[in-house]
Amino acid sequence: MILEICTRAKAVSIELAKLSSETKNKALRQMAEALIANVSSILLANRKDVNAAKASGLKAALLERLALDQRKIETMARSLHEISELPDPVGEVINTWTRPNGLIIAQVRVPLGVVGIIFESRPDVTSDSAGICLKSGNAVILRGGSDAINSNVAIGKILRSALKTSGVPEDAIQVVNSPERSLVEEFMQMRQFVDVLIPRGGAELIRTVVEKAKVPVIETGTGNCHIYIEEDADLEKAIPIIVNAKVQRPGACNAAEKLLIGEKIASGFLPRVVKALRAKSVEIRGDEWTLKLVPDAIRATEEDWYREYLDLVIAIKVVRDIDEAIEHINKYGSKHSDAILTSSFEKAQRFLKEVDSAAVYWNASTRFTDGNQFGLGAEIGISTQKFHARGPMSVQHLTSTKYIVVGNWHSRS
């Protein structure tokens, strides 16, 4: 079954690469309208999933992600409209030059071909991913969590019928409608058909896909983000940034999970920032030094330094100097987003250069790592790997390039 799905996706990808921007944008708008026109049938399907999940005892946080309502569906539709307004990356001429022998060479942007998305129980991923893939001229195969299968299938069906009325082949969007696990395993081996796999979800899902896939994978999302505050920082201005990075949306991958404090300012600053964080209900963990200054904090274990809490928890460590801060981040971090707060240009330059993460910040909250915040438009995830794409992945990152060479009957001498 998965072989058939992949074969159809591959076949249709050739057609999709040829679509005009107008056709794709029209289809995106019709997809948005179809979602709105079918709110009740989506909610009906979603209700089935939610009831089953409740019966099986799914955790509240996951239930919340699974459950749709009118507002969430409107957001999905709005997101499709926004994608329709982005510039079309396909066909962009990146560079063109003429060789001394007269050969004209152009490097142009083309779709990747077939994108596989493996995700958990968030049905809104279905329409977001489908929109981004269509805009970038790719066929998409969506395999969501079995908890959300009724919702995903319903959304997929609605999006496909919108494609049909827009003159885009329906198989541009395919939802795998079987919850069988062996199917995913098979899917991850389809290197001949699938050009990239993007897992969207928790660290465990991502690890599994990376371990098992033969298809190239883009790792997204795990964010063990750090803020390092240095003795030359403006301590007054620093506190709101640290609080913002931790509490504005603790479940987001770009939320700060760790705070490193230079030892020269620790005794004065650490209790103050702890007070500000606790005022927002943040649980404080820390190293020995932190515990001396804040005796009722929880002692952080070695494992804490690696962890992404995705919750109102922060671990604090006092570091000797910028060397120790950089070393700590490069060792324990997830290469997502890390910030230095300092008024020293030299120290900032060192941090920005030597911290090996997708986004490095000077005097700003890590919460800005996001396609829209960066001005890149809708994103399909934040890549934490260096290969192919790094940081917020917009429609452009679902493309490759090709060289077009025009000769005048040239042979190589």
Place this chain on the structure above:
Amino acid sequence: MILEICTRAKAVSIELAKLSSETKNKALRQMAEALIANVSSILLANRKDVNAAKASGLKAALLERLALDQRKIETMARSLHEISELPDPVGEVINTWTRPNGLIIAQVRVPLGVVGIIFESRPDVTSDSAGICLKSGNAVILRGGSDAINSNVAIGKILRSALKTSGVPEDAIQVVNSPERSLVEEFMQMRQFVDVLIPRGGAELIRTVVEKAKVPVIETGTGNCHIYIEEDADLEKAIPIIVNAKVQRPGACNAAEKLLIGEKIASGFLPRVVKALRAKSVEIRGDEWTLKLVPDAIRATEEDWYREYLDLVIAIKVVRDIDEAIEHINKYGSKHSDAILTSSFEKAQRFLKEVDSAAVYWNASTRFTDGNQFGLGAEIGISTQKFHARGPMSVQHLTSTKYIVVGNWHSRS
């Protein structure tokens, strides 16, 4: 042992990312000089490999690739000098912009980190790959064929001592000096340490690496390249291009392996081009139509259409029209380099757009797909995948990017 090598490479990669262009270029020049100064010890080590290979009955073509001489070593040295003269990709500011809220964002080029090269019995790959990786700020781990182990270890030792005198950490270049197979298997799993694996060699090697690796792989080199000659082509001018693409260097991956001929010109043109190819000792295989026109040609099997001969052999097929040509190439080709010969602008546009290959040509020989011919400088291979890099891979393709974000104490609202 491979774990130690990988750990050292990872550790040193942080230092390499910080090296100035001057330091790297000086090291490259010293590496070149060291090769020339040590020609005799390289040749001595190579002699051991060649003798052992002869004794074990290695094929002549492979022996030729294995054997070094003064001239080959001079070419290796010249190549290092050329790499030293290329622009340094590291630190390049690709784009910079300011967001409406005043955040300044820059996207800058950074090294990938650690590059693994798995190759066969061509010792010159050792110095070429080491040079390209050093220039792009990456640590390299080289694992060559066991046939060439003495040569590779000797070259590695010389390059490392040149690094030492240039102030570059020696572990920037590491040669795996054990021929054990289990070691390669282990190497391919080192995702924590190695950022990309590039297999350089035959189709079998590449297939194995793609199958077994957990580290991201770039597939390079397999070239089942096509030329499609169309009824509107200038037949006189076409013949030298076809002959050039086939015979100028039949062992190269960008040599033409297949010729597709439009049926309207087949009866007149096919015998003529066969005559020209046979004058250069090319063996002719073909479909039924070809055999009717050239009865002593060999009948091509289904498998022939997939094959890369790397030899003075070509298979010819008569096609109905451009649709069949494009379909055939997309089905049987290796997505490397494919050409159309035609005077029709419309048909050329269709071919260039719809043939899904790294390089597509109009009225030129496929032999131009090459870093130097494209003006990109030394290359580490021709990528035939769409992920990360496609086509000739120069120093720039061994880099990633990072986002540098400078705020004025910005929090996200």
